[in-house]
Amino acid sequence: xxxxxxxxxxxLFIFNINGYTQEKLPIRRGVNLTGLEAPFEGSWGVYVKxxxxxxxxxxxxxxxxxxxxxNGHAAYEPPYTIRDYxxxxxxxxxxxAFKNKLYIIINIHNYxxxxxxxxxxxxxxxxxxxxxxxxxxxxxxxxxxxLLNEPNTNLTPQLWNEYLAEAVKVIRETNPTRKIVxxxxxxxxxxxxxxxxxxxxxxxxVSFHYYNPFNFTHQGADWVQPQLPVGVxxxxxxxxxxxxxxxxxxxxxxxxxxxNVLLYMGEFGAYSKADMESRVRxxxxxxxxxxxxxxxxSYWDFASAGFGVYDGLNKMWRIELLKALIPETxxx
Numbered sequence: 001x002x003x004x005x006x007x008x009x010x011x012l013f014i015f016n017i018n019g020y021t022q023e024k025l026p027i028r029r030g031v032n033l034t035g036l037e038a039p040f041e042g043s044w045g046v047y048v049k050x051x052x053x054x055x056x057x058x059x060x061x062x063x064x065x066x067x068x069x070x071n072g073h074a075a076y077e078p079p080y081t082i083r084d085y086x087x088x089x090x091x092x093x094x095x096x097a098f099k100n101k102l103y104i105i106i107n108i109h110n111y112x113x114x115x116x117x118x119x120x121x122x123x124x125x126x127x128x129x130x131x132x133x134x135x136x137x138x139x140x141x142x143x144x145x146x147l148l149n150e151p152n153t154n155l156t157p158q159l160w161n162e163y164l165a166e167a168v169k170v171i172r173e174t175n176p177t178r179k180i181v182x183x184x185x186x187x188x189x190x191x192x193x194x195x196x197x198x199x200x201x202x203x204x205x206v207s208f209h210y211y212n213p214f215n216f217t218h219q220g221a222d223w224v225q226p227q228l229p230v231g232v233x234x235x236x237x238x239x240x241x242x243x244x245x246x247x248x249x250x251x252x253x254x255x256x257x258x259x260n261v262l263l264y265m266g267e268f269g270a271y272s273k274a275d276m277e278s279r280v281r282x283x284x285x286x287x288x289x290x291x292x293x294x295x296x297x298s299y300w301d302f303a304s305a306g307f308g309v310y311d312g313l314n315k316m317w318r319i320e321l322l323k324a325l326i327p328e329t330x331x332x
Contacts, residue, residue: 030298067109107146220273
């Protein structure tokens with residue numbers, strides 16, 4: 001009997017040594033396919049092109065995250081009807097993902113009105129999810145829903161807990177077991193994970209975004225005010241590495257305390273104004289550090305000029321970045 005107990009304990013230890021839970025997500029490494037988070041696809045210079053899906057798969061990624069501005073293509077009066085053309089576009093993107101054997105996560109992205117005036121937009125937010133959930137209720141379980149990208153501003157952590165619970169309830173009416181990804185509050189910051197209150201549901205995944213140190217990852221970005229000075233390097237010193245490990249461990253410890261919640265790093269990346277050597281070092285270290293902790297990830301992003309791992313204009317990989325993300329990639 002003692003021998004059997006010892007074997008069980010040893011097995012549990014082996015399962016947990018490189019992660020925080022015995023259960024593992026069926027995804028590991030992904031990339032954000034951007035374009036639909038803009039007011040209209042292409043208005044920010046990026047499109048989701050059909051050829052991208054095969055490229056993503058062959059490079060070694062197993063899933064894509066697709067940010068979508070559903071709120072920009074829906075009525076402002078009840079029942080807040082989503083335009084047919086957007087469903088048709090998203091349907092096609094999902095089918096392309098399935099054709100290439102990729103998992104796909106779709107979210108509500110850039111719903112700024114909800115962030116500024118949550119109470120006014122709450123019913124519209126829930127109505128959007130009621131329509132999305134109904135539309136995709138019979139799709140395979142390789143399609144996941146992400147409730148809302150980066151809750152922030154007036155959508156406080158406390159208010160977000162209320163809204164997310166109601167949104168999960170709405171989705172469960174038609175999708176009882178589909179995976180649902182839930183961002184932490186305050187721009188999906190890792191350090192607000194401790195404010196998150198989840199409903200009892202075995203198919204929830206908690207997502208945070210990681211862009212630290214911010215003065216490195218967002219140097220020179222014109223949407224950050226005041227604009228951060230360029231020239232900041234990430235050398236990979238012990239101090240720099242320990243800071244990242246400490247912050248990832250913070251999320252891991254919360255996950256353990258809360259019933260081994262599954263974690264997902266839905267965005268991370270360094271802007272192109274940083275030098276490429278630093279970007280490669282940082283990207284590799286963040287990706288490997290997440291993987292050692294059993295945290296699946298999705299890089300931001302695929303083909304934009306600022307962060308993209310792929311140069312859409314010249315149709316070529318930024319190979320140093322790709323190898324930092326997927327060291328064993330067969331792409332040369």
